[in-house]
Amino acid sequence: MSRIENLALLIDLYELTMAASYFEHQMFEPATFSLFIRNYPPSRRYFISAGLADVLSYLEDLKFTPEDLKYLEETRLFKSEFLSYLEKFSFKGDVYTIPEGRLFFVNEPLLEITGSLIEAQIVETFIINTMNLQVMIATKASRCIHAAWPRKLVDFSLRRTHGADAGLKVARASFIGGFMGTSNVLAGKIYGIPISGTMAHSFITSFENEIDAFRAFAHTFPENTVLLVDTYDTLSGTRIAAEVGKEMAREGKKLKGVRLDSGDMARLSREVKDVLRKAGLGKATIFASGGFDEYKIKRVLDQGGDIDSFGVGTKMGVSADAPYFDMAYKMVQYAGRPVLKLSPGKTTLASGKQVFRFTTSRGKLKRDVIGLRDDNLKGGEPLLEKVMSQGKITARLPSLPQIQKRFLAEFSKLDEKYKSFDEQGREYPVGLSVRLKSLQAQFVRKLKSGKSEELGES
């Protein structure tokens, strides 16, 4: 089976070639790196912090096994002194982060790491890989929640997530974004997320008649009978399901609901509800699946769809309309000297930072200010918390339900205009503190005038 035993080598080669050169030049002074998103993806105006728990456990456990070192030696790229260094390597840095479940915005540091240059550098690939996916999925999931509210959503994406790890992380991140459960059994086992699922079309077709399939399932799962009614024709399937529902009622059992998986959902759901009501099964719920995302949920509900809950699969699980975010992990300080890059469209904010959140008197989110880490902005709530010190987790990490709760509470305080699915939506106001602005301006000026040798002063 495709197991991933050790993730130390899940790394871009250049992290290790840079590290080898740093090692050779004895560059071990402290560096600070900052993780942030450079631009809003199409029609998005906020992000949700997610993925931190996995990053912290990676950092705490990070080591190169003898097998890893053997492989690196075989590449003939590295000198033995450097490989001996890697043999003893562990991560001893500090981590600051915006906790999982909180909202954040473009250019805000989601996570900052301070450690000796090599350790802060080589964790880059894993950190982006992990945080980019979970932030992206939690954000996408929250849009589905917003469209469906207060209806319940279940993650059905496992078969089309990008691999096994994504299947797990999508279940986790969509739960953070407000989903109530997942079809992914392993995610249930690992994360304690409620699991959900009943039958596929193949279950129906494996019986000679639809009614035989429905009866068989009702017999095996009398407490959890949700019948899939669209295998041959949704309405005739529903009539047969109602038949079985009435049989169940005679035995003191209850048909929990039916699932629609194709066709014109708005119209069909109303007609299905009608059939169920006329059969005295008005309390049976309608569960809809099949290509749903925030856009289709909104459309079907706008058209009067009578649906109680949705299975949301592929398009959420791959964040289909924005399958990657422009997340970057950049060095902002080295050996006490702020640093940045000026590549077109990719300018970074120098130095270790803090984000301050200001709210209105009624508790609504008003604006954020990105400042230097030791800025003190009156009335602003500092968002980044220190969660790891010298390689050890120091914060008590919240449970997944606590993270979801924190997200839903803060999301309710974000103005509707930032939740729009519109391409032209307004941006939430994010400013720079006076001190950060001044440092940045001074620094860009100096870099552009080519006096890069003077850049350690401020």
Next chain:
Amino acid sequence: MSRIENLALLIDLYELTMAASYFEHQMFEPATFSLFIRNYPPSRRYFISAGLADVLSYLEDLKFTPEDLKYLEETRLFKSEFLSYLEKFSFKGDVYTIPEGRLFFVNEPLLEITGSLIEAQIVETFIINTMNLQVMIATKASRCIHAAWPRKLVDFSLRRTHGADAGLKVARASFIGGFMGTSNVLAGKIYGIPISGTMAHSFITSFENEIDAFRAFAHTFPENTVLLVDTYDTLSGTRIAAEVGKEMAREGKKLKGVRLDSGDMARLSREVKDVLRKAGLGKATIFASGGFDEYKIKRVLDQGGDIDSFGVGTKMGVSADAPYFDMAYKMVQYAGRPVLKLSPGKTTLASGKQVFRFTTSRGKLKRDVIGLRDDNLKGGEPLLEKVMSQGKITARLPSLPQIQKRFLAEFSKLDEKYKSFDEQGREYPVGLSVRLKSLQAQFVRKLKSGKSEELGES
């Protein structure tokens, strides 16, 4: 670290609830399921088989551990008889497949499994999860190869693939699609793919001057010096790199190349080449990265970009313009009786099948015919091979370089019109055999007339 120890529970819950009901009703007769893609994603007209090796190793190892069973028991969904059945479960079915690296087209069965109903059903989630990703990425990678040919491409996508498993599978699948290497060190270790990488912008900014960074790297890696020149300004960076290249030449070493990562690549690459030539470094190569996919590669080359090789990252690694394929795994036969579903837009082809490929006298691909498994179509090459018998791998699986070679050879025989990036591209001709067409017609007619009880005859 987020390790995935056992994948048996990486499954949609409904696979297990269906299985429990099959078990209760003693439905153990043989079933055949078929894996295929229902529609062409935007601007694609062919697919590449990829992912089979992972599926076979999953099937061979599949078992439920005591820990898995304990979790399933705790859900209180399942009876103890069924859990005892799972305890002894292993996959004993047969697998037919179109080998990795071969081209295939819409509706063609990429893989067919025959086994007892439960075993053929519960492997669905993993099979789609694995094959969908690798087919999608191999196909996307081949488009980049087509645009860049004969230039070399390297997979740079690890940081933005959807998780750890995707990082590995993308490296593997893009290699099948023609890439020459990857930045992903673990993929190098596991799959033997050549690894590639030198430095990031942070390497440059960690030194006070660009030239110090370049000299340091050239000192550590004199055989592998590719200098990243766009941190502050591409042309001035190139002049400094040329300086270092001349210093290296004086010591009998060679500057291997420079990397551009931002800006107007077509113009900059020509100007960079000019600077290098004038410094007597005309043999140094230009490596370009930054947002490349098939479209950007084509555009930059059409505009006269002078680039030797490309690092292709995010957009390939998530198949950004088509981040999922409409891949399905459907039951086509049960207990000797062909089955299908009629849900709108989702009709399936009944029965176990074979695909026959016809070529022209010059060896070009001409057309495919989907037939019944025991069809014998003269002059057509049968594509599906039996690779697993009663749960054991029976075929000798090719190495990754052999798979790549097979792909590139067949790809060269596919007409250019099917490789277009155009939305309106022509479809490769795929027909149905006389016997399959007749079975299908008869069957749909009977189902629609509601006489589903007569459906076991043909």
